[in-house]
Structures are given as structure tokens and as C-alpha cells.
Amino acid sequence: MAKIKAEYIWIDGHKPTSKLRSKTKVINGPVASLDDVPEWGFDGSSTMQAAGHDSDRALHPVAYYPDPIRGGDNILVMNEVRYPDGKTHESNKRAGLVALAEKHAAEEAWYGIEQEYTFFQGRSPLGWPDGGYPAPQGPFYCGVGADEVFGRDIVEDHMEACIRAGIEISGVNAEVMPGQWEFQVGPLGPLEVADQLWVARYLLYRIAEDYGVNASIHPKPVKGDWNGAGAHTNFSTKSMREDGGYKIIEEACEKLGKRHEEHIAVYGAHNEERLTGLHETCSIHEYRYGVSDRGASVRIPLATAKDNKGYLEDRRPSANMDPYEVAGILLDTICS
Numbered sequence: 001m002a003k004i005k006a007e008y009i010w011i012d013g014h015k016p017t018s019k020l021r022s023k024t025k026v027i028n029g030p031v032a033s034l035d036d037v038p039e040w041g042f043d044g045s046s047t048m049q050a051a052g053h054d055s056d057r058a059l060h061p062v063a064y065y066p067d068p069i070r071g072g073d074n075i076l077v078m079n080e081v082r083y084p085d086g087k088t089h090e091s092n093k094r095a096g097l098v099a100l101a102e103k104h105a106a107e108e109a110w111y112g113i114e115q116e117y118t119f120f121q122g123r124s125p126l127g128w129p130d131g132g133y134p135a136p137q138g139p140f141y142c143g144v145g146a147d148e149v150f151g152r153d154i155v156e157d158h159m160e161a162c163i164r165a166g167i168e169i170s171g172v173n174a175e176v177m178p179g180q181w182e183f184q185v186g187p188l189g190p191l192e193v194a195d196q197l198w199v200a201r202y203l204l205y206r207i208a209e210d211y212g213v214n215a216s217i218h219p220k221p222v223k224g225d226w227n228g229a230g231a232h233t234n235f236s237t238k239s240m241r242e243d244g245g246y247k248i249i250e251e252a253c254e255k256l257g258k259r260h261e262e263h264i265a266v267y268g269a270h271n272e273e274r275l276t277g278l279h280e281t282c283s284i285h286e287y288r289y290g291v292s293d294r295g296a297s298v299r300i301p302l303a304t305a306k307d308n309k310g311y312l313e314d315r316r317p318s319a320n321m322d323p324y325e326v327a328g329i330l331l332d333t334i335c336s
């Protein structure tokens with residue numbers, strides 16, 4: 001037995017968009033299973049999860065990962081927030097997803113989430129002239145060269161950290177707006193993708209911190225003729241991935257259209273600033289799906305149409321969405 005550092009990560013009660021919190025507990029290690037990771041608690045009155053006179057809230061570990069920053073046997077611990085008596089706290093959206101994931105387990109749903117984000121240094125996106133604007137969008141998407149991409153060293157460190165933490169990161173790319181980037185997590189099941197996306201966000205903030213840079217997931221970090229930031233959510237079930245699955249995908253697209261407003265309600269705050277119908281988006285007031293259409297709400301990839309099986313891409317979720325909620329409503333709408 002030796003002492004290890006366990007970084008306990010949880011989601012706070014901040015509105016309209018929850019934020020990540022974390023603190024360190026020194027525990028006995030190495031840890032061999034979740035049973036070795038103790039329950040813990042925190043001051044909920046400082047995280048918008050309690051009033052001062054009854055402030056204790058519980059941290060219930062649900063997953064742990066090797067800590068790629070501290071190394072050794074140290075771990076990152078993802079938690080659900082509960083009341084001291086074990087009851088689910090209102091800010092805890094994971095508990096609802098656990099129930100939906102169990103209910104629809106036979107569908108074998110997979111998700112791949114494309115997390116877009118923007119680096120900021122002070123008040124400007126990284127690489128932008130102080131108080132001014134760079135050249136118009138065009139050359140920056142998947143660009144190369146010191147005049148086109150900003151923050152690649154952070155992106156590389158983050159990707160490496162995700163891999164070492166065992167996160168199913170599937171790639172990264174520079175985005176359309178300079179200083180904006182994307183990483184993808186998946187394909188994975190509903191709880192795995194959501195837990196891992198939150199931990200990948202944690203690692204991004206934590207690593208950028210060492211560079212004196214802030215990573216923002218605001219859906220429209222710069223107003224005007226600049227791309228917003230989304231979290232396209234790619235989705236499939238077992239039957240969609242099997243021969244002839246295209247028909248099931250079309251049915252799913254139809255079902256999604258019937259609950260457009262309910263989906264938008266959990267697809268992230270300020271999303272109306274991003275879903276304008278410009279910049280590769282469909283208006284927030286419309287619902288459309290189409291093959292290979294990046295101006296639609298839901299895109300069916302060309303390869304899926306050609307193979308007659310595959311997955312769909314819901315392009316509506318914004319970068320600041322809660323993956324527990326997005327994964328849950330997709331399961332509920334498509335599989336019910």
C-alpha cells in the first residue's frame with residue numbers, strides 16, 4: 001500500500017451551463033477497482049448545489065482513469081453528486097442516463113461526439129491580434145503553419161493525455177475559426193461516451209491552464225461572421241449498423257423531427273446564437289435532415305447512404321451541452 005492522489009471530478013449546479021469542479025484526495029493505492037475508491041463529499045453551498053445551512057453534498061465515484069498528468073498510480077475519478085442520504089441531486093443528469101441506458105441496452109447504442117472549443121488568452125482568441133481581428137475565415141480549417149494555427153502544442157498534449165487516461169479519443173483537427181479546435185470521443189456506449197467527454201474536457205482545461213490559456217466551449221465565442229462551436233453527436237444502434245440499416249436511420253431522423261423543441265431545450269444554452277442557418281448550421285427554428293448536408297439539423301453521412309447502413313450525425317448540440325442529457329434524449333426519442 002502506498003499513498004496515491006485521486007482527483008475527484010464532478011459537475012456543479014451553475015446555470016444555465018454546469019461547470020466542472022475537482023479536488024484532490026490522498027488515498028491508499030494502487031486502486032484495482034471502483035470498490036477501492038472511497039465516497040467523498042464537498043461544500044455544496046460553494047457550487048450552487050446547496051444552501052449554507054445544509055451544505056454537505058456527497059461525491060459518488062462512478063468511473064476512474066489513470067491520471068496522465070500526475071502519472072504513477074494516481075487517478076482521475078468521475079463522480080455523481082448525491083445528497084448525504086444517497087438521493088440523486090437535481091444537478092446530477094447522469095442518474096437519468098443510467099436508467100435510459102439500462103432500458104435500451106439491447107439496442108447497443110454507440111455515440112461519437114465531436115467537441116469543438118476555442119482557446120482564449122485574455123479577452124481574445126489565441127493567435128488573434130490584441131483587440132483586433134485576423135484575416136477572414138478560409139485557410140484555418142485543418143490548417144498548418146504558424147500563420148494559420150494557434151495552440152497546437154496544447155492540442156498535442158491534450159490528445160496524448162487522453163490516450164494515456166484510456167479515453168477513446170478518435171482524432172483532433174483545427175477548426176474554421178482561428179484559435180478554434182475539435183477533438184472527437186467515441187464510438188462508445190451512452191455512459192462511457194458522456195463520462196469520457198467530461199473527463200476529456202477536464203483534461204483540456206487542466207492542460208491549457210499550464211500554458212496560461214483558457215479553453216472555452218461557448219457556442220458563439222466571437223459574434224459576427226465567425227463559426228460557432230458545436231458538439232455534433234454521431235449516433236447508431238445495432239440495427240442501423242447492420243445491412244439495410246439505412247431504413248432505420250431514416251425512421252430515426254423522422255422521429256427526431258417530431259421532438260425538435262425538446263431536443264433543443266437540452267442541446268446547450270445560447271445555442272440560438274450559433275444555429276442561425278449560416279456557418280454550416282440549420283436555423284434553430286427549423287428541422288431538416290439530409291444525406292451529406294452540412295446545412296441540415298441531422299446529416300446522414302454519404303458513406304452511410306452508399307453502404308445502406310451506418311450512423312446519423314445530429315449537428316444541433318452546442319459545444320457546451322451536457323452529454324448525459326444529449327445521449328439520454330437521443331436514446332429516448334430514437335429507441336422508444
Ligand code: ADP
Nearest residue numbers: 110111112113170184185186187234235236311
Ligand atoms: P465529421 O465528418 O462530421 O467531422 P468526425 O470524423 O469529426 O466527423 O467525427 C465522427 C465521429 O463519429 C467519430 O467520433 C467516430 O468515432 C464516430 N462514429 C463512427 N462510426 C460511428 C457509428 N457507427 N456510430 C456512432 N458514432 C460513430
Ligand code: MN
Nearest residue numbers: 114182184232
Ligand atoms: Mn468533425
Ligand code: MN
Nearest residue numbers: 114116175182
Ligand atoms: Mn467540426
Ligand code: MN
Nearest residue numbers: 114232313315
Ligand atoms: Mn461533424
